[in-house]
Amino acid sequence: MRKVSRLSRFNVASLSLGLAFLYLPILILVIYSFNASRLVTVWGGWSLRWYHEFFNDRAMIEAAWMSLRVAVSSATIATLIGTLAAVALSRGERFRGRTLFSGMLYAPLVMPEVITGLSLLLLFVALNAERGFWTVTIAHTTLTMCFVAVVVQSRLGSLDRSLEEAAMDLGYDPLRAFVAVTLPLIAPAIVAGWMLAFTLSLDDLVIASFTTGPGSATLPIRIYSEVRLGVKPEINAICTLVIALIAVVIVIASLASKLSSSQGESAAPL
């Protein structure tokens, strides 16, 4: 027997207040990005003035381009290695150093970013590596592959293994069984992992600040230094563009998971 609804008035109130708290500030920011007035707080009518300003700001454009390149490359490498890590964790029962392996994969998830950033910088300095695009990409890959591993592993864990074993009983070797049977089934999680890695990299300020060199700032670094000097309406426009980009990413990710759920499998939450 099912109860019709266990939702009390208190539940509804806390839910709507919570969601309002989460969304109102972002909504306000988006609205004010179309404000014609120089003063962030005075409404001067709708205008695209600050978007125009952004597209004429060479330094900002360069930083945005750098961020995008880093995000795409690090997300791609992180997805490859992170998926391998997930496979190793969920399919390789026991191997030497498994505890250390999973420890290393989970630690960056909770570790303060200042520590990760600092330690990577010291490594790059010791290796005498020129700091810039590649050092930031490596740093972001290290962080985001852990997230990819977690997302893909949760999908692998919920998968019925007998499908793969059936393929092997029918004569496929383990690798072919994995590629032909398991890989398509975990594809949505891999896509979601890539998206997550992409947005995390696009978002990161602290690790990028430690691992980048002079003249190759990412967008968050630029925004951060601008914001410290005071509120500028142009930042509202940039932020809105980033939000729009991320919205597109989320739509793609949810389409990917819908595609998989129409195949009769429920998708991973992230």
Next chain:
Amino acid sequence: MSGRRIFARPAHFAAIAPYVWMVLFFLVPFGFVLKISLSQTAIAQPPYEPVFDLMAGWGALKAAFAALSIDNFRLLVSDDIYVFAYVRSLTVAVTATALLLLIGYPIAYGMARLPARWQAVAMVLVIVPFWTSFLIRIYAWINILQHDGLLNQILLALHLVSQPVVWLSTDSAMYIGIVYSYLPFMILPLYATLAKMEPVLEEAASDLGAPRWQVFWLVTFPLSLPGVGAGVLLCFIPIVGEFVIPDLLAGSNALMIGQTLWLEFFTNKDWPVASAAAIVLLVVLLVPLLLYERLQKRQLEQGR
């Protein structure tokens, strides 16, 4: 031979690339942090080359070890600024985590009570702000909290205050920012345990005559403890090392350890002290992690 056994070996091959990557870019860097935290400030001028010279042979290695000192750690303990920053970081993290629990729990509870179809929608709605850049979310709050920002405009229009209230560069602004940024991290694990809970248990308790608050306090809350633990840990640890939010919203008077480390590193360029501060921070954070692990073990032993 079962298929599982056959597959075990390729899976081990899969571990090679991520293993090497993590050792190289996660484990080894900590060796460098440790090494530099033990160097002397004077001889350890950036850029610290060579940090490790393996070609130099035993004699040089021994000399390097002889030069190590714990002076930086002594400085951390004796200098009030650092002690204060650690205490302050822990206080802020405890307060913020408590606030997050208070605010996040009713939201997660409400989500778990929604009809199944709406639960998925609510979860997406909670996750989406987490995908939007945290810097942008902090910036959105600067817009609202500044002197002539929206909050003061509303308060003035409602005649709740007679002149603008200073929000920015205060602790309240910092707490708003932290709670706002970490809320999804608190809601999601709470929701996960609350949604899995059997409603029968609560119904049984209320059928037996327990008032609502007793049902919650004696049945629902204890059963949700694993989620509470996960949410608290997920928020507490990163907040202790938080740098950007206090820096932008509370200004220089916040001085948490993340900021001190950052300042020491970028402004004072004292890498050894910054490294030592990072190591102490790590040790401080290991304590809640170990506590959490013990809690989980005990819950497993209880058969759940």
